[in-house]
Amino acid sequence: MNNREKENNQYRKFESLSSYNEELSSVFPIPYCRVNFLGRIYEVNKAFLELSGYDNFECIGTEIQDMFLEKKEMEDLVEKIKTGEEKKKKDLTFLTKNEDPIPVKAWGVKLEKEGQLKGIVFAFTEDWEKRKIKREMKAKLEEKTEKLQEKARQMEDSRSALLNILEDVDQSYKRAERERMKTAAIIENYIDGMFFFSSDNSLNIVNPKAEEFFDIKSRDVKGRTLSDLVTFPTLKPLIKLITDDGKKIKDIFKEELQLGKEIYLEVSTTNIKEGEESLGTLVHVHDISREKRIERIKSEFVSVAAHQLRTPLSGIKWTLGMFLEESSEKKEKLDEEEKYLIEKAYESNERMVSLVNDLLNVSRIEEGRYVYEPQKTDILEVVKPIAEEYEKIIKKKDNLEFKFNKVKEEFPKVEIDTEKIGIVIQNFLDNAIKYTNEGEIILTVSMPDEENIRVSVQDSGVGIPEEQQGRLFDKFFRAENVAAKDVRGSGLGLFISKNIVEAHGGEIDFESTEGEGSIFYFTLPLERRKNED
Amino acid sequence: MKKVLIIEDEKMVRNLMKKKLLERGYEVEIAENGKIGVEKIKEFGPDLILLDIIMPEMNGFEVLRAMEEEGLSEIPVIIISNSGQPVEIDKVKEFGVEDWIIKTDFDPKEVINKVISEIGEPKNNN
Numbered sequence: 001m002n003n004r005e006k007e008n009n010q011y012r013k014f015e016s017l018s019s020y021n022e023e024l025s026s027v028f029p030i031p032y033c034r035v036n037f038l039g040r041i042y043e044v045n046k047a048f049l050e051l052s053g054y055d056n057f058e059c060i061g062t063e064i065q066d067m068f069l070e071k072k073e074m075e076d077l078v079e080k081i082k083t084g085e086e087k088k089k090k091d092l093t094f095l096t097k098n099e100d101p102i103p104v105k106a107w108g109v110k111l112e113k114e115g116q117l118k119g120i121v122f123a124f125t126e127d128w129e130k131r132k133i134k135r136e137m138k139a140k141l142e143e144k145t146e147k148l149q150e151k152a153r154q155m156e157d158s159r160s161a162l163l164n165i166l167e168d169v170d171q172s173y174k175r176a177e178r179e180r181m182k183t184a185a186i187i188e189n190y191i192d193g194m195f196f197f198s199s200d201n202s203l204n205i206v207n208p209k210a211e212e213f214f215d216i217k218s219r220d221v222k223g224r225t226l227s228d229l230v231t232f233p234t235l236k237p238l239i240k241l242i243t244d245d246g247k248k249i250k251d252i253f254k255e256e257l258q259l260g261k262e263i264y265l266e267v268s269t270t271n272i273k274e275g276e277e278s279l280g281t282l283v284h285v286h287d288i289s290r291e292k293r294i295e296r297i298k299s300e301f302v303s304v305a306a307h308q309l310r311t312p313l314s315g316i317k318w319t320l321g322m323f324l325e326e327s328s329e330k331k332e333k334l335d336e337e338e339k340y341l342i343e344k345a346y347e348s349n350e351r352m353v354s355l356v357n358d359l360l361n362v363s364r365i366e367e368g369r370y371v372y373e374p375q376k377t378d379i380l381e382v383v384k385p386i387a388e389e390y391e392k393i394i395k396k397k398d399n400l401e402f403k404f405n406k407v408k409e410e411f412p413k414v415e416i417d418t419e420k421i422g423i424v425i426q427n428f429l430d431n432a433i434k435y436t437n438e439g440e441i442i443l444t445v446s447m448p449d450e451e452n453i454r455v456s457v458q459d460s461g462v463g464i465p466e467e468q469q470g471r472l473f474d475k476f477f478r479a480e481n482v483a484a485k486d487v488r489g490s491g492l493g494l495f496i497s498k499n500i501v502e503a504h505g506g507e508i509d510f511e512s513t514e515g516e517g518s519i520f521y522f523t524l525p526l527e528r529r530k531n532e533d
Numbered sequence: 534m535k536k537v538l539i540i541e542d543e544k545m546v547r548n549l550m551k552k553k554l555l556e557r558g559y560e561v562e563i564a565e566n567g568k569i570g571v572e573k574i575k576e577f578g579p580d581l582i583l584l585d586i587i588m589p590e591m592n593g594f595e596v597l598r599a600m601e602e603e604g605l606s607e608i609p610v611i612i613i614s615n616s617g618q619p620v621e622i623d624k625v626k627e628f629g630v631e632d633w634i635i636k637t638d639f640d641p642k643e644v645i646n647k648v649i650s651e652i653g654e655p656k657n658n659n
Contacts, residue, residue, distance in 0.1 A: 299618055299620060302618065303587075303616040303617075303618045303621060304587070304616075306615060306616050306617065306618075307586075307587045307614070307615045307616045309615075310615030310635070310636060310637045311543060311615050311636075313637045314546065314615060314636035314637045315543070315545045315546065317636075317637060317640075318545070318546060318549050318636070318640070318641055319545065319549070321640050321641065321642075322549060322641065325640075325642070353637040353638070356637070357637075357638070364618075364619070
């Protein structure tokens with residue numbers, strides 16, 4: 001080999017060394033770079049590019065300190081390496097192109113050639129520990145962020161839920177308001193008068209009808225207490241009616257209140273409760289002037305009708321009565337036939353009289369004005385005279401016997417309207433006589449228990465068909481088996497009797513078998529139960 | 534002699550009562566309506582008045598009111614009327630009158646008994 005060949009070989013060797021170097025640096029996993037004495041980068045390896053995110057051209061010529069967060073420190077490091085004071089590692093933070101901070105250790109070695117500074121080689125190792133912590137921090141941060149976002153989402157959800165609730169509340173409020181308006185309109189336009197007192201007895205609501213009835217203005221009376229209101233002359237009668245002492249409203253139901261000559265009101269109070277709590281009292285005032293007027297007109301009519309019907313009957317009664325009486329007392333005797341005819345006419349007239357009386361009584365019962373005047377009475381005082389009177393009547397009939405059967409000689413006194421109870425007993429006996437041809441009629445006074453007195457009339461008459469027994473106390477009802485025969489009756493007696501007995505708080509009933517006879521009875525309580533009037 | 538005034542528009546009842554009371558020995562005056570009745574009360578000065586309610590000219594209630602105004606309320610009154618609603622009975626009670634006889638429910642004899650129990654026998658001056 002000659003020199004030329006040697007040189008070529010060496011050159012080749014040299015060339016291959018350079019490419020070897022290049023290859024080596026490209027696969028070298030640790031980022032490194034060379035900087036000149038001014039600190040400018042003039043060579044980087046592939047790992048450096050990967051770490052930094054810059055490309056080769058961007059790197060070349062850049063001052064190395066610009067790639068670090070701690071620029072000053074890097075500058076110092078470069079100076080120190082140059083002067084040889086320091087050549088080893090330093091913890092720094094590398095900034096990538098994306099400005100991603102990466103903690104690294106920078107290893108710097110001074111390059112010299114023949115005693116002259118050529119530059120510095122920097123190698124960077126990542127600070128894995130720090131990076132790990134950073135990553136964890138980042139992960140944690142992300143996790144926290146995620147959580148925060150979740151929280152934020154939840155809050156957003158709650159916010160919209162809250163808004164929905166508010167909207168619902170608003171709607172309910174509007175609905176409630178509409179209901180309130182509706183209620184207020186009803187109260188305003190209600191045909192009856194209304195007052196509402198709160199639980200502290202102050203007047204809360206007055207409707208226009210109530211203002212009209214009592215000639216007051218809502219603004220003058222609202223909010224006032226009972227003791228204030230009683231000083232209003234037009235309200236005084238009402239306050240007196242609904243309170244005992246002027247302080248507290250009592251329970252009343254349909255009590256009448258007369259205001260003017262022709263104005264009648266019906267007043268009721270109702271305690272308004274919500275659950276157990278009392279909200280106040282409603283005073284309801286209903287105008288019954290018209291009913292009262294009609295009632296008065298009806299009463300006047302009945303009175304005139306009674307007069308008109310009874311006047312001719314009383315004329316007949318008194319005239320015939322006089323004939324019969326004089327014929328027995330004086331000499332001018334009627335012959336048998338005349339006497340018989342006059343007696344029959346008198347009896348017919350009496351039946352007419354009792355029919356008119358029944359009709360008038362029914363009319364009073366229906367008006368609710370069949371007035372009772374109860375007095376503590378010995379029942380025998382009522383029954384005995386009736387028993388004596390009917391004994392005479394029944395004795396005149398052949399095949400018929402009368403028995404008066406009092407279980408005791410003395411009975412406790414009972415509160416009764418003697419005249420009306422007498423009507424019931426007479427009704428029972430009249431029926432028994434009418435519907436019994438033979439056998440016996442037994443009038444009994446007894447006490448079925450300690451608390452009741454019982455009066456019964458038993459007969460051995462035609463009885464009542466079973467299917468008609470349920471209607472016996474109906475007005476104008478007459479059983480078929482007697483209605484068909486020519487036995488007189490109005491169908492009113494038992495209706496009236498039932499009303500009388502029930503008005504005394506007693507009970508009326510019967511047992512009957514068609515063809516065998518009936519027993520009619522009523523019981524009267526010695527002590528009236530309180531809620532019965 | 535006890536004096537009885539009958540104020541009654543119905544002739545038959547009026548005359549029959551008069552006949553019965555006269556037979557019994559009372560002194561009797563009659564009036565066919567309330568208006569004449571009030572005058573007769575003043576003229577005749579009866580011990581008892583039998584008074585009908587429904588009458589022309591002046592009814593029984595008006596007679597009672599007139600008697601009250603004239604200061605004649607002390608004279609006892611028995612109402613003889615075929616009406617007899619509870620309200621009417623209450624109305625005469627306000628004038629202090631307790632007896633109300635429904636004509637169809639009484640015989641003339643029973644009316645006489647009422648009169649006797651009210652003012653006694655005709656010749657008894659107590």
